[in-house]
Amino acid sequence: MTRFLFSLILLGSISVSAQQLKSPSEFLGYELGTQFTRHHEVVDYYEYLAESAPDRVQLTVYGKTNERRPLILAYVSSAENLTNLENIRQEHLKDTEGTGNASKAIVWLSYNVHGNESxxxxxxxxxxxxxxxxxxxxxxxxxxxxxxxxxxxxxDRYSNWYNQYKNTPYQVDSNSKEHHEGWWSGRSNHYMFDLNRDWAWLTQVESQQRLKMFNQWLPHIHVDFHEQGVNNPYYFAPAAEPYHEVITDFQRDFQVTLGRNHAKYFDANGWFYFTKEVFDLLYPSYGDTYPIYNGSVGMTYEQGGSGRAGLGIITAIGDTLTLKDRIAHHFTTGLSTVEVSSQNAEKLNEEFRKFHQNKEFKYQSYVLKGDKDKLNALKSLLKKHSIEYGDLTSGSYKGHSYGTGNNGSLSINKNGMVVSTDQPKGTLVKVLFEPNAKLSDSLTYDITAWSLPYAYGLDAVASTSSVSDQNIQETLASSNINSGSYAYLTDWNSMHDARFLAALLNKGIRVRKADHPFSIEGKSFNRGTLIITKGDNENKEGFIQTLQTIASKFEKEITSTSTGFVDSGKDFGSSSIQMITKPKIAVLSGGPTSTLRFGEIWHFFEQQLHYPITVIDDEYANRVDLNEYNILVLPDGRYGSHFDEDQLSELKDWVRQGGKIIAMGGSINALDGKKGFGIKKKKVKKDSTENTPQPYKDWERERIKGAITGAIFKTKVDNSNPLAYGYGSNYFSLKLGSNAYEYLDNGNAVYLEQNTKPFSGFAGTEAQKKISESLIFGVENLGRGQVIYLVDNPLFRGFWENGKLFFANALFMVD
Structure with missing residues (x-):
């Protein structure tokens, strides 16, 4: 009887505590769904809950955004569980090694990765x-x-914009301004990156800070809450094909279990929904796939709405979709997810342990070699993912050759590494390193190729055998900077070298470059070698100390030379040893440019190269004197007839006088076929036998014959072209579409040869014909200036590391 009375008292106290908690509407002072809550108000509510129910809510700030807003996590559970939270976490992580005895379900709910999916x-x-x-x-x-x-x-960008422009009361007419965001929508983060494509690449501060926390838990369930077009019904799991082959039967089946439970609630309310369509599970950098490859059941939930919906909007069928409706749907699937997880806690723990047992993958080890800077860049990424790797300095290794696409061998005499699948993150290793992801369906939502050896420009083999590391003790590069030397030399092979050069230029140090290979005092140097002479900098106060400081910061190996008289090649006073012009760079934004593509450039300069740029918006670009700049970057986008004849003539004259245009992707179309510009779109004659009408049901399959869904192609490189300094004779390019341009008369730095097929990823048969014998990167000389054409995007999502030096070459080496 005493125990029964105690239970009643305990239940009563919990009930009172629950009644005392304010609902969101009570706390905020308005009914939830009648306004968009600003971020600081959301944080205030979570802090209120943590203060009011500290036994059941723990709050942690895990980082800050670029604009200094806090990133928070709330841990929610019973009082007993929260008291024992760290032990629960530790026991759960033991399951990745097969030694745990965990019993709790771990569910992670992620909201608002796209800002205007509010x-x-x-x-x-x-x-x-x-x-x-x-x-x-x-x-x-x-x-x-x-x-x-x-x-x-x-x-906050979206909610502040909406609060500025909405009608009062809100207007459901979709033509009203409150349903039409401007060029810079709230979808992206500060640098206009799509954070839902950044889980694997970790280019953004939000992703980097979040993943540290994610790796501390590796939840059983992860849900990424989204919104889609206004007229779409709700989407929840199970996902569409293609599923990556590593996804387990349990992960597939549990998506169905969850989906059926969601459907039960949606059916009861008469709400429309769909499953098994559109949203597949292949590309590894999403909020559903990345957790899956770490052992979770990862899912995307999509509500109709996004930035267009506002507080309410009339849909295509005449219904009114309100923010309250949208909240109800996400609220329902969120609770349903926790409900099913709680009911299946034992099974979730059992299957999580199974997932992390040794896998019988075809390739057990990935052996890589290459430039030390590129290896270090890859190691940095692997550390962030808690992926283990080892160093190699010698040996010959057999396996699938990434360079040829066939079986081959790789000899290492220094600068090598190995990554094994025999580790807790083994499945993720397989997905990120595999030469070619297996496609169960070519209709996918995103790119189909991303293999890290190609992305980082490293020679590699995938081995069916286990390869052990050699426990190498890393030594730091030495900088032999003798204050009495004639010049100081260093190599040019990577983005690390570009950052070093940018730092020198920012400090006012004058630097030359070698346009021909040379040897001096018994050492050989390649094209692009940086030459810093004492004579060029004799008026620079503290020159040697500044050079030493910057070289030490970047751990650059500097060779001092006592003479400018070379053993072979061009002497340092030759016209072939030219001063690098300090770039003064303008980047076009707004109007015709893609926000995502502009953001990649913005982030590249500010967070990767650390070099200043001036952003010029298209609204006032025609009033800017371009003569104040020597480089103009035109990001990818839809330019159409953005430049009229007078503007094109002005641009051409500016280039002739020594300016440099870097035209990327769609911006090239604005110059295609225009007088004075040599770039021409490639045209392919259609075979008359292809005119047979196709059934309507097959239109999508027919369409993808002309598409390339992010595939990797092996291209030819002319590394005597300054645009290709630091590269070998081949480059693996990530091609994102079938736009193709003819070879230039001169200056084809990187190009596709005839009958080129993808090394990895999907490319339709018609698309392959179209891009055969086409330009990838090229330079056209125009008067004293240049136009640089970057057909493929070397800065795509910030993760194609091996392409970034092309962009740096366009800035510093091409003259």
């Missing part, structure tokens, strides 16, 4: 309140980790 964060507040009140029973054997806003900068 319903997510609103729904998170309703969800956590419900878990702490009416649905607290779910938490007895479950720890729920909630990230209420992955992208605070984008969310």
């Amino acid at each position: 319903v997510s964060t609103e729904a998170s507040m309703k969800t956590i309140y419900e878990l702490l009140t009416k649905k607290s029973s779910y938490l007895e054997n479950t720890v729920v980790i909630m990230d209420p806003c992955i992208n605070p900068d984008g969310r």
Whole structure:
């Protein structure tokens, strides 16, 4: 009887505590769904819950955004579980090694990765309140980790914009301004990156900080809450094909289990939904796939709405979709996910242990060699993923050759490494390093190739055998800077070298470059070698100390030479040893440019190269004196007839006088066929036998014959061209579409030869014909200046590391 009375008292106290908690509407002072909540108000509510129910909510700030907004996580569970939270975490992680005895379900709910998909964060507040009140029973054997806003900068950009321009009361007519964001929408983060494509590449501060926390938990379940077009019904798992082959039967089946539970609630409310369409599970850098490759059941949930929906909008069938509706749907799937996870906690733990047992992958080891800077760049990424690797300095290794696409061998005499699948992150290793991902269906939502050896420009073999590392003690590069020397030399092979050069130029140090190979005092140097002479910098106060400081910071190996008289090649006073012109760079933004592509350039300069740029918006670009700059970057986009004849004539004259245009992707179309510009789009004659009408049901399959969904092609490189300094005779390019241009009359630095097939990823048969014998990167001389054409995107999503030196060459080497 005493125990029964104690239980009643305990239940009563919990009930009182639940009643005392304010709902989001009560706390915020307005009904949830009638306004967009600013990020600081969301943080205030979560802090309020943590202060009011500290036994069941723990809050942590795990980082800050570029605009200094806090990134927070809320841990929600029963009082008993939260008291024992660290032990629960440790026991759960032991399951990755097969030694744990975990019993709790770990569910991670991520909201608002796209800032203008704003319903997510609103729904998170309703969800956590419900878990702490009416649905607290779910938490007895479950720890729920909630990230209420992955992208605070984008969310506030959208909510502030909407609050500025909305009607009062809100207008459901889709023509009203409140349904039409401007060029810079709230979808992206500060640098206009799509954070939902950055889980694997970790180029953004939000992703880097979040993944540290994710790796501390590796949850059983991860849900990424999104929005899609206004007229689409709700989407939830199971996902569409293609599924990556590493996805387990359990991961597939549990998506179905969850989907059926969601459907039960949606059916009861008469809400429309769809499954098994559009959103596949292949590309590894999404908020559903990345967790899957780490052992979670990862899922995307998509509500109709996004930035166009506002507080309410009329859909194509005449219904009114409100923010309240959208909240209700995400709230329902969120709670349903926790419910099913709680019911299946034992099974989730069992299958998580199985996932991390040794896998019978075809390739057990990936052996790589190459430039030390490129290896270090890859190692840096692997560390962030908690992926283990080892160093190699010698040996010959057989396997699938990434360079040829066939069986081959790789000899290492220094600068090598090995990554094995025999580790807790083994499945992720397989996905990120495999030469060619197996496609169960060529209709995919994103790119189909990303293999890291290609992305980092490293020679590699995939071995069916286990390869052990050699426990190498790393030595730092030495900088032999003798203050009495004539000149100081260093190589040019990587983005690391480009950062070193940028730092020198920023400090006012004058630098020359070698346009021909040379040897001096018994050492050989390649094209692009940086030559820093004492004579060029004799008026630079503290020159030697500045050079020494920068060289030490970048761990650059510097060779001092006592003479400018070379053993072979061109002496340092030759016209072939030219001064690198300090770039003064303008980048076009707005209007015709893609926000994502502009953001890649912006991030490249500020966060990777650390070199200043001037951003010029198209609204006032015609009033800017271009003579103040020597480089103009035109990001990819839809230019159409953006430049009229007078503007093109002005651009051409500016180039002739010594300016440099870097035209990327779609911006090349603005110059295609225009008088004075030599770039021409490639045209392919259609075979008359291809005119047979196709059934309507096959239109999508027919369409993809002309598409390239992010495939890797082996290209030919003319490394005597300054645009290709630092490269070998081949380059693996990530091609994102079938746009193709003819070879230039001169200056074809990188190009596709005849009958080129993809080394990795999908490219339709018609697309392959179209891009055969086409330009990838080239330079056209025009008067004293140049136009540089970058058909493929070397800065794509910031992760194609081996392409970035081409962009640096365009800035510093081409003259």
